[in-house]
Amino acid sequence: MNAYSALADYYEIFSDKDCDYESWSQYLYLLLRRHGCAKGADVACGTGKMTRLLAAKGFKVVGIDNSEEMLAQAMSAGRATYVRQDMTELLLPHKADFITCVNDGTNYLNAKKTEIFFKRVADNLRTGGVFVFDISTPYKFSNKIADNVFYIDNDDVTCLWCNRTEKDKVTMDLTFFVREGDLYRRSDERHVQYIHGVKDLSERLDKCGFDVLSVTDSYSDRPLKEDSLRATFAAVKR
Ligand SMILES: C[S@@+](CC[C@H](N)C(=O)[O-])C[C@H]1O[C@@H](n2cnc3c(N)ncnc32)[C@H](O)[C@@H]1O
16 A cells, blocks of 8 residues: 555654644744744645644644645645645645645655755745755664664554665665454555755755755754654755
8 A cells, every 4th residue: 555545543652752843833933033034835735734733823734745645634634735745746836835644754765856856945926935844864764764673562453564674775664553353454664765864855946946954953053963763855946
């Protein structure tokens, strides 16, 4: 099955353990306000957790994702509008003040596609508009994700997550056992993520018409360290 077909139902339960969306949204709020941003798009929005938080902070924001199942969750939570679109074909009706891509969206693209995505972002932003995205760092892939197996065991669902790394490509096979009465229904889905270096992405941003403002440790003003797990890029369209 496609990535997120089964995970969509549990995504927020699982991701809330690792992601501090409240503090991430506060970082985004301060940065976007500082640059006079009011309207924009949250790309690879998934179930819309950050999209809703940005809307609650007063931004006019549309959530964009290519997963039907993730968007169904987002739409059922309401408080923002959503459009199904591939991020490499991003097309907004009006130039945006900001575009965000939170929690690994960019890791789903290979090097060539990140460049296509950055160009689409530049084309859809006004001059001076702000682009903020993050990646799981090469350190996180080497030291946490690697070829490891993880499991999550809740009352209603058990999930096995097996990773296989080949060069810059990580294949993640997820198997779900979902309780249905006395039985468990099994489903399998595959995610493919790519490992990107900070320097490569910074160069690609420059090539696509951005000035990089900062690359920091996970939605904070702390400098990126060798063992940072998440790098947050903030860039301005020239
Ligand atoms: C880890 S989730 C992050 C979701 C959300 N931004 C959050 O913070 O909870 C990654 C999302 O990227 C989306 N995605 C992956 N590749 C995509 C693509 N090519 N175009 C649009 N969305 C994509 C997936 O469907 C998924 O919802």
